Amino acid sequence: MLNPILHRLKRPFAAVFVGAITTLAFAPYQLWPLAIISPAILLLLIHQQSAKRALWIGYAWGLGQFATGISWVHISIDNFGGMPKIASVFLMTLLIGYLAMYSALFTWTLNRFFPQSNRIRLLLIAPVLWLIADWLRGWVMTGFPWLWIGYSQIESPLAHFAPLGGVELLTFLSIVCSGAIAYALLHRQWLQLLIPAIILSAGFGLKSANWVTPNPDSTTKLALIQGNIAQELKWLPSERWPTIMKYTDLTRENWDADIIIWPEAAIPAFEFEISSFLSNLDSAAKLNHSAVITGVVNQGENRKFYNSILTVGETAYGDYRFDMSQRYHKHHLLPFGEFVPFETILRPLAPFFNLPMSSFSRGEFVQANIDANGKQMAPALCYEIIFNEQVRQNVTEETDFILTLSNDAWFGRSIGPLQHMEIARMRALELGKPVIRSTNNGVTAVTDYQGHIVAQLPQFETGVLRAEIVSTEGQTPYRQLGTWPLYMWTILSLAIGWRWRTKQSND
DSSP, X not given: OHHHHHHHSOHHHHHHHHHHHGGGGSTTTOOTTHHHHHHHHHHHHTTTOOHHHHHHHHHHHHHHHHHHHTTTHHHHHHHHSOSOHHHHHHHHHHHHHHHHHHHHHHHHHHHHHXXXXXXXXXXXXXXXXXXXXXXXXXXXXXXXXXXXXXXXXXXXXXXXGHHHHHHHHHHHHHHHHHHHHHHHHHHTOGGGGHHHHHHHHXXXXXXXXXXXXXXXXEEEEEEEEEOOOOHHHXXXXXXXXXXXXXXXXXXXTTTTSSEEEOOTTXXXXXXXXXHHHHHHHHHHXXXXXOEEEEEEEEEOGGGOEEEEEEEEESSTTOSOOOOGGGSEEOOSOOBTTXXXXXXXXXXXXXXXXXXXXXXXXXXOSSOOOEEETTEEEEEEEGGGGGOHHHHHHHOOTTOOEEEEEEOGGGGOSSSHHHHHHXXXXXXXXXXTOOEEEEESSSOOEEEOTTSOEEEEOOTTSOEEEEEEEEEEESOOHHHHHTTHHHHHXXXXXXXXXXXXXXHHHHO
């Protein structure tokens, strides 16, 4: 009965809808079972289809997922791009069309090289090919690893696998569950449904695993300042000092905190332009036995610009001085927002390609932790928090917390900032370190080492988030090994699958 139903469907159009419902698995909806069901239906839709036909079905699935899942990107293009609506829609269409290529690559490769409908195809090959497509999407042209299926599982039993293998392991296990469901439906072998049941049960069992240990003797009082500065006003010269004084006044009221944190580029000026102010802030912080961390933009040698993090007050750096070597400089830059690919061609085409601060240079991939009042923080500026391997390599045995500063005001009242927070929570769970997230207008929040939000400010309001967090000792298996076990499993699975395919061909 199933095959006739599928044959009657217009498969690519059905795939668009199936891909679109995947968005409901992520924040703010978090209907996590949909992230397992949707790929299962995709596997059914490409069943016994030619490789070319499977490619278009997979592409349609990707169009549905990204048209709904990253619709918030259009807000920044439309509001700040300075181009006609039709042009902004065209650019958004290009982005969605590009990202959909990776699900198309998955379905084409699966049906081209492993067309037989069996357990090896659905339980072994499909999960690793999905991982490969995700890895490529997270690497090509600096990468865009947003909406990896594993992120949707932050509230599911699968979340407890994150300290073992990171978000990629969650993605892998989700697609194994999808493959088992698809196989059970195709072949009426309902015992295959035990596979997702066992995997989810194992996730429940891992909940009691203690990979790291909280240290109650190492508690830090935080004050996160959410300035709620309108993006269209932020860089106006007339708003520079009103913005700086807003943060200063809110800081003055919270000097009892061990560490006070301002968001990304909270200071709307180059650091060298306000050295006197920063020197005074440094002195005030020292007088109150506190430290202040802020995002700031910097100009280095040869007119290179950097998106940076600066710490003043009680630090290991001594009295304030303009020293670029004592700053964290963002490595993973946002395409078009912070650098323009093929800029000699694109910049003359439209104002969008000349957004403020769109010519940054990169910092190093691995940099020293930030020192603030005796605490060590592994930093990630805004977009960087989505790159799990970079965050992992910047966490050391001395790291107390993961610190991420952001400004999601570009994306208005959309689901983008909520998805961003969901990703930050995954970093805490993977690495066993609390995450501190300070933003301009939300989501400003603090998580514990298990990724649970313990304190949060409402979005789109000026406020100060007060929280106390505890450092942890030890390292998760993922922190020690990274994704190498999954790489090895991928190679082994492909070898087994290819050998089986060759044997079938010879028979």
